[in-house]
Ligand SMILES: NC(=O)C1=CN([C@@H]2O[C@H](COP(=O)(O)OP(=O)(O)OC[C@H]3O[C@@H](n4cnc5c(N)ncnc54)[C@H](OP(=O)(O)O)[C@@H]3O)[C@@H](O)[C@H]2O)C=CC1
């Protein structure tokens with residue numbers, strides 16, 4: 618069993634602390650590879666995991682193994698990779714050096730290329746794709762808040778890793794088509810830049826038809842590229858990806874009724890890219906809109922909106938002033 622041994626989280630930030638904390642709260646032995654600031658925060662406050670449904674888990678620092686040193690991977694059965702995409706190669710080398718050869722590595726990251734990077738750096742080892750549909754905000758003082766609904770998807774394997782890692786309050790579903798699931802998530806993640814550029818919470822933004830039209834236009838661009846590349850995205854909600862641009866453009870009452878039945882989003886939800894701009898960090902734009910642009914170039918499709926949004930995020934990263942509070946018109950460049 619993967620879970621007979623401790624589970625490591627490689628790079629515990631928003632997702633890593635929430636997922637690792639939930640696993641520890643349900644009795645698993647969990648080791649978090651952390652930066653010093655996160656270690657200090659957890660040692661001081663413990664972990665408080667709050668949820669969109671009002672539930673809450675509290676853990677003391679003593680319920681987790683915390684270290685800045687990857688030697689904590691030495692006896693683990695699984696490593697959950699939760700670093701931002703730019704750090705994947707570095708973490709893969711740490712896994713190769715410190716984790717047992719038979720430990721399963723699971724990428725819980727956004728973007729398309731991370732699993733390939735992990736497999737390249739971890740030859741002969743089991744590396745599984747994962748997809749986290751929900752949003753987690755690092756609220757400070759050890760609190761990590763899950764603000765939207767959805768179950769984690771993990772690539773199906775013979776060992777049943779998804780079922781082994783699944784715990785009450787944090788369901789993990791095995792998926793046979795992780796490539797489709799990851800491209801489906803990539804289309805949703807085109808929204809990350811919109812919350813980052815606008816400084817608006819996700820729910821408030823989705824309540825505005827003008828913002829939804831912008832999201833729909835980005836998604837239509839992305840879908841055209843995927844069609845040209847012969848890729849079939851898979852949705853993690855009952856709504857097929859191809860319908861989403863149409864639904865986003867519907868009048869508010871109809872859209873809200875459909876959204877309300879599909880997923881829960883609380884007023885705190887803000888994308889990981891918003892969190893990056895807010896904290897002066899480099900974003901994952903090259904792995905999201907950047908992936909659409911790279912694919913578009915290969916297949917001769919023009920994606921002006923994606924290119925424009927990459928340029929605006931780069932400007933915001935360079936300015937270092939946080940989310941620039943742009944309007945939809947400013948983003949479109951009209
Ligand atoms: N936040 C969210 O709601 C969601 C995020 N995701 C995806 O999950 C992944 C993780 O995102 P998120 O949790 O938000 O990111 P965070 O930036 O909050 O967490 C990543 C953490 O890993 C740390 N880290 C990086 N390298 C190392 C290392 N060598 N040793 C120790 N710590 C390290 C980072 O520190 P430092 O910053 O100092 O480098 C940071 O604290 C991303 O791919 C994201 O797109 C997916 C769904 C939702």
Ligand SMILES: CC(C)(CO)C(=O)C(=O)O
Pocket residue numbers: 727749750751752753765805806807808809887888889890
């Ligand atoms: C908000 C969410 C869940 C979907 O765009 C996300 O993946 C992120 O914050 O990176």
